[in-house]
């Protein structure tokens with residue numbers, strides 16, 4: 001029996017690198033290395049609690065479960081599969097060589113019980129774990145994993161709103177009324193958001209890569225410092241006004257810079273309103289999906305929040321909801337004054353709506369009747385504003401606003417990591433990708449920027465959005481690199497669950513589907529089944545990722561290119577079928593781009609019917 005550990009031990013849990021196996025095959029070895037890589041302190045947000053990112057998104061339920069997973073992976077045969085139930089190993093069963101070596105189910109609850117309250121009770125009893133998306137499916141690669149998606153989103157914002165236009169500089173204080181924005185660039189724009197955690201930490205770099213100014217509220221100083229150390233963020237301020245002044249100066253001079261300010265998002269937005277400085281774009285990436293653990297109310301300091309969360313969770317939740325409601329109301333006010341506002345996948349709109357539905361109408365009226373004072377927000381439990389009920393969903397989610405056309409082409413966050421641990425292996429794959437798709441100019445621009453600006457966290461890894469047909473080609477090319485010894489060890493290939501065909505999440509990936517099928521969750525389940533049938537190396541099915549309990553069902557898959565013929569056959573199947581599910585799902589919902597992609601890639605079963 002392994003010794004139990006209560007805290008993360010960097011020596012014991014160090015990710016193996018190199019070409020020597022610790023397991024009985026490269027697939028098991030890949031699972032072992034990626035699990036430990038998820039928890040590497042360079043990668044994970046809070047390894048001592050096994051938390052990887054996204055509020056309380058964990059890689060294993062507890063340290064005993066972690067030790068048992070590691071031990072099980074080491075003895076797992078090449079015709080067996082390890083079963084993981086919410087972060088705990090529960091069995092090793094005979095399967096076959098092409099079956100996934102690991103099958104994972106995280107945070108699944110029967111729909112009538114699928115809420116945080118029930119989950120929290122089970123978690124307290126040690127019966128469940130929140131897997132988020134890539135945390136519990138062992139394919140998180142640090143903030144890099146989301147930076148291209150965030151970069152693409154802001155590029156789409158720039159194309160849609162600032163292309164060949166003069167970007168309005170709304171600031172009264174800024175002293176300029178108009179700045180000329182480059183086509184498809186955020187140059188000369190002020191982009192306000194909050195949250196510098198695992199995913200949100202990608203925002204500053206994604207904004208400056210698009211040449212904009214980022215102004216980001218974050219309540220925990222170590223998170224700001226971490227983003228500066230990893231070169232995702234340029235500057236830190238502890239005074240809100242100084243941070244705003246600096247951001248306005250950079251905006252005026254058209255210099256792309258990112259500023260982290262140590263404060264609550266609510267306080268930053270309130271101050272912007274008081275000074276009548278209207279951001280060009282506005283969003284949020286605090287962990288609002290998890291009101292108890294992920295969102296810090298503006299009426300509490302971090303220390304007070306930590307105490308209240310354990311001593312009186314009901315009061316904590318009330319304050320968090322109240323604060324998120326206010327947060328959304330302030331976003332709406334700024335939107336009404338001209339800020340391009342969107343929800344960035346944390347479900348904050350739904351939290352505000354839940355609060356609004358809970359409070360009685362006369363409470364709302366009483367709030368509206370309280371005197372207006374800018375100071376109130378800093379001191380009392382609630383700010384007075386003229387709230388108009390029923391507006392929480394007045395700004396769109398980022399998927400319908402900017403990303404869905406990519407999903408229709410099967411495009412999504414394809415990623416890979418070098419199991420050797422050698423950054424040169426990633427340099428070799430970078431060259432292959434850039435030579436393979438010369439026509440994909442946007443992707444090449446991204447790859448060049450990524451090579452220059454992204455610091456690896458943990459195992460060297462890369463992300464790049466590829467579509468139907470492209471992913472299969474890339475996977476086969478990587479397998480060839482391993483076969484011919486051009487890289488030092490196998491390459492592991494995966495993706496986020498936030499992808500074209502792997503998620504049902506009505507407030508995020510499947511918001512406002514053309515046919516109204518937002519909440520239909522057959523699709524991610526079919527995705528997990530087809531990836532299992534196709535021979536992915538490990539497959540996971542999760543609940544609640546991104547947006548919280550009750551709001552999403554989603555599937556993950558990872559596949560190892562180990563240079564063998566078996567891997568080649570599996571890669572051909574899985575990397576065609578996995579994005580193919582997304583093309584089929586969007587074509588079924590009626591999207592024309594998806595219907596075209598379906599036909600071009602021979603995915604239309606009706607054509608086979610003759």
Ligand SMILES: NC(=O)c1ccc[n+]([C@@H]2O[C@H](COP(=O)([O-])OP(=O)(O)OC[C@H]3O[C@@H](n4cnc5c(N)ncnc54)[C@H](O)[C@@H]3O)[C@@H](O)[C@H]2O)c1
Pocket residue numbers: 045053054055056146149194195196197198199200201217218219220223263264265266285286287288289290294295296297298344345346347498545546547
């Ligand atoms: N849009 C996407 O592509 C995408 C992808 C993954 C996750 N998400 C969602 O984005 C959110 C953030 O993810 P993450 O991995 O960064 O989470 P995280 O928990 O690692 O980080 C959240 C950060 O928000 C800060 N914070 C909390 N309340 C705050 C407040 N009121 N004001 C200022 N800062 C506050 C926390 O200190 C923390 O640093 C989650 O809800 C996640 O589900 C979005």
